[in-house]
Amino acid sequence: MSRTNPPRHRARKRTALVAGALLGAGVMTLGTLTTANANDDARPLERVDNPYEGAGVYVNPDWSANASAEPGGDAIADEPTAVWLDQISAIEGGSAGNSTGLREHLDNALVQAEGQDNFVFQVVIYNLPGRDCSALASNGELGPDELDRYQSEFIDPIAEIIGDPAYADLRIVTVIEIDSLPNLVTNVSPRETATPECDEMLANGNYVNGVAYALETLGAIENVYNYVDAGHYGWLGWDSNFTPSAELFAETVSTGGASADDVHGFIVNTANFGPTVEPHYTIDDTVNGTSVRESDWVDWNYYVDNQTFAQGFREELVSQGFSSDIGMLIDTSRSGWGGPDRPSGPGPETDVNAYVEGSRVDQRIHAGNWCNQTGAGIGERPEASPAEGIDAYVWVKPPGESDGSSEEIPNDEGKGFDRMCDPTYEGNPRNNNNPSGALADAPISGHWFSAQFQELLANAYPPL
Secondary structure, rough: OOOOOOOOOOOOOOOOOOEEEOOEEEEEEEEOOOOOOOOOOOOOOOOOOOOOOEEEEEEEEHHHHHHHHOOOHOOOOOOOEEEEOHHHHHHHHOOEEOOOOHHHHHHHHHHHOOOOOOEEEEEEEEOOOOOOOOOOOOOOOOOOEEEEEEEHHHHHHHHHHHHHHHOOOOOOEEEOOOOOOHHHHHHOOOEEEEEEEEHHHHHHHHHHHHHHHHHHHHOOOOOOOEEOOOOOHHHHHHHHHHHHHHHHHHHOOOOOOOOOOHHEEEOOOOOOOOOOOOOOOOOEEEOHHHHHHHHOOOOOOOOHHHHHHHHHOOOOHHHOOOOOOEEEEEEEEOOOOOOOOOOOOOOOOHHHHHHHHHHOOOOOOOOOOOOOOOOOOOOOOOEEEOEEEEOEEEEEEEOOOOOOOOOOOOOOOOOOHHHHHOOOOOOOHHHHHOOEOOOOOOOOOOOOHHHHHHHHHOOOOOOO
């Protein structure tokens, strides 16, 4: 993989996203870009160290239209969000939350990119066989043994479109199969959190083989930047999950024709709610000689937020053989946790639990809660190079699109009913048997959820 910039571990200047408008379409840009983006030969651009640096980022018109139609939605409707390809039909268009097909999105990106030197298009690749073996709300259309269909009917057509020379000047960021590989570490036997579905996917190898094929196929396209999903701090932050997950990622990129060079980086907190930074306490704090790791909330985790987790996990991945140039993305679309309940400073130092409970901005009942969380807010705005080792804060999960239905809703999208999306559910071992914290009256995953969008606006932090 050709890199032209200094290694990622060197400190870099923060670059905020600045709104702009091109041909009537909202566009987010990074700095002032005035040179026309013209390449008559349509030759692929050489990969750069950080694709977001100095680049505009695609505003998905499907999501933007939904946001603009909401009261107050214009405040964020021009922010860049990812395009989700979560079933075969989404490639051509017509799926929930994404009525526009991939080729039309890329054509729109070319229009939005006019007048800019560099432009990023973000797309989620999300349709593994037996998808998301631990969460019914995001089950997919392909059965656990349908690897051939995944390869020939999903990945290959995507690669054919993305590889069209017409799009060679775009920096295409692919987010590869969220919530997949970590399940093979945390939710398999003999763990208490195991599911039969995850045991099956570990045994048949189709998560590893599918991800490896996606990385190899898409990584062969020179203007593609593959970022693999790496869970979040509330999932992989314990030592029993941390290194085994990095080892599994290394094994995956040694499968088939894939290699570590097919991975440009990793992404954490995709479609989740964990705070980017906990501002009022750290994992190194102690109260009366007791470490915060011993608190009920932290529960012996080694991380309390996604940024420190991403930075630490990046170091672990490098130790497992990945390039020292890899960068991390953090999905901040719903990590704000603002509003009246947000702490303004550290909690009381009477005991470690009081300190952590009074300090934490994450207002979930449990860090394992992931579905349509009550009280969540819009998080940090998309931004390039916000911290050491972090390529960008991004909005991969479009705010306002549901995580799953609050009750069973028949559908033809292969999506089931997960009790973690039911506000009356009292939990399971994966959230330590706590209430789900989910909002009521939610539609199936990917469908517009107006009540959630309004709550995200109201609780945004930084405030809108």
